[in-house]
Amino acid sequence: MIPQIAAIITGHLALRRDPSGKGMAITGLVLGYLCLLGYGAFWLLLIIGLMSYGTTYGYWLPVETGVGERGRLAPPAADSQAAERPPTGGLSSVGAE
DSSP, rough: HHHHHHHHHHHHHHHHHHGGGOOOOOOEEHHHHHHHHHHHHHHHHHHHHHHHHHSSSSSSSOGGGTTTGGGGGGGOOHHHHHSSSSSSSSSGGGOOO
């Protein structure tokens, strides 16, 4: 990126200063602007591609798996019996006889 900006700056300076080097100055300007445009297009396409990839192959999971959009947990099902049942299994039942 720095060489392209340097080519543009020195190309403009050379156009003002030396009329005999007009061809080289124009060549430096054209190449500097084209490369700068190419870098801009590259970064723009990269950002658009990454955004497209994120929405196509990202974290979208169906709610049926227990996970909602983008990895957020889905709201719990309305199960009235689940609140009334004591916890079973796991560490809470060890040693309780």
